[in-house]
Amino acid sequence: MALASGVRFAPRALLRPWALLRGTTLGRTEPAAGGGGDGARRFGSQRVLVEPDAASGVAVMKLRNPSNALSLELLTELVISLEKLENDKTFRGIILTSDCPRVFCAGLDLTEICGRNPAHCAEYWKAMQELWLRMYLSSLVLVAAINGACPAGGCIIALSCDCRVLADNPKYRIGLNETLLGIIAPFWLKDTYVNTIGHRASEQALQLGSLFPPAEALQVGLVDQVVPEDQVQSTALSEMARWLAVPDHARQLTKNMMRKATADRLLRQRDADTQNFVSFVCRDSIQKSLQAYLEKLRQRKG
Numbered sequence: 001m002a003l004a005s006g007v008r009f010a011p012r013a014l015l016r017p018w019a020l021l022r023g024t025t026l027g028r029t030e031p032a033a034g035g036g037g038d039g040a041r042r043f044g045s046q047r048v049l050v051e052p053d054a055a056s057g058v059a060v061m062k063l064r065n066p067s068n069a070l071s072l073e074l075l076t077e078l079v080i081s082l083e084k085l086e087n088d089k090t091f092r093g094i095i096l097t098s099d100c101p102r103v104f105c106a107g108l109d110l111t112e113i114c115g116r117n118p119a120h121c122a123e124y125w126k127a128m129q130e131l132w133l134r135m136y137l138s139s140l141v142l143v144a145a146i147n148g149a150c151p152a153g154g155c156i157i158a159l160s161c162d163c164r165v166l167a168d169n170p171k172y173r174i175g176l177n178e179t180l181l182g183i184i185a186p187f188w189l190k191d192t193y194v195n196t197i198g199h200r201a202s203e204q205a206l207q208l209g210s211l212f213p214p215a216e217a218l219q220v221g222l223v224d225q226v227v228p229e230d231q232v233q234s235t236a237l238s239e240m241a242r243w244l245a246v247p248d249h250a251r252q253l254t255k256n257m258m259r260k261a262t263a264d265r266l267l268r269q270r271d272a273d274t275q276n277f278v279s280f281v282c283r284d285s286i287q288k289s290l291q292a293y294l295e296k297l298r299q300r301k302g
């Protein structure tokens, strides 16, 4: 972590050369609609579309997986896209949003941990840790433009950003609802919650598995702005401008000062956290409830 420079403190060495880029098209670039020069070239993969604007130094990153459930492939593609932008000094900020109607991110892809072997669950959880670490410590400004439902792991993705703008739609609820699924948020999800909304509000919301509608999310401090749906992107851009008005080095070092202890806690216990996760989700009782929950989701659709 090149802290002294104050420019890049994301822990690069964290990234593993995962051999799982099956079916991805990472690194491919294509002209954005309307053509244009380098500033308008977008790149991406099957599940993440990046629309960079070199002139402003801001890239819009759009998730485009079914329900944006965090599959192993989506996690990997997000980490790689993030790293690509971090390595390009043109960029200072990312707006993270969804290309999927009504859903910002459905959280963990439960099919990655239901009926899978322990080795797969471990690989999956490490990828989840990796994305959180990368986002939480990113040197770039990350603004979440939340244009859909944002439960559980989706909420964590949003909370890893520096600022959150939520569309004012009562169906777009946000929060950590793990307890309602019979699972327990690991300590670093809890820590991220506490860092955002404080201890008492987190204690209540975590135990109750609360999913907050927009007005309540704003009141408790889970999001920074609630705006009409058609103003989410423009408001995210205005927020970005506000954050980018601060000199990078001062903002980056301050961010690091605020977040490092929380990230270090996971870094110190990463293997134990993975083992806890695997032994927990591989229990027969948890597998049964995951199975039943997935079934309910599928039936609800029909």
Ligand SMILES: CCCCC/C=C\C/C=C\CC/C=C/CC(=O)SCCNC(=O)CCNC(=O)[C@H](O)C(C)(C)COP(=O)(O)OP(=O)(O)OC[C@H]1O[C@@H](n2cnc3c(N)ncnc32)[C@H](O)[C@@H]1OP(=O)(O)O
Binding pocket: 066, 067, 069, 101, 102, 103, 105, 106, 107, 108, 109, 110, 111, 149, 151, 152, 153, 154, 177, 178, 181, 183, 184, 185, 186, 276, 277, 280, 281, 294, 297, 298, 300, 301
């Ligand atoms: C004491 C020991 C302690 C040890 C502690 C260690 C570890 C702790 C263990 C675990 C912690 C793990 C942390 C978990 C965080 C999570 O993220 S869990 C996931 C929670 N997510 C949800 O509950 C969201 C579920 N989805 C929805 O509510 C809705 O889908 C939606 C997001 C509100 C969208 O609704 P919409 O109507 O638009 O879409 P559909 O419901 O029709 O869904 C379409 C399609 O997508 C499938 N799907 C949806 N969500 C998921 C998902 N999360 N995973 C997998 N698949 C999902 C859905 O089934 C449909 O599929 P299709 O029918 O095949 O098309």
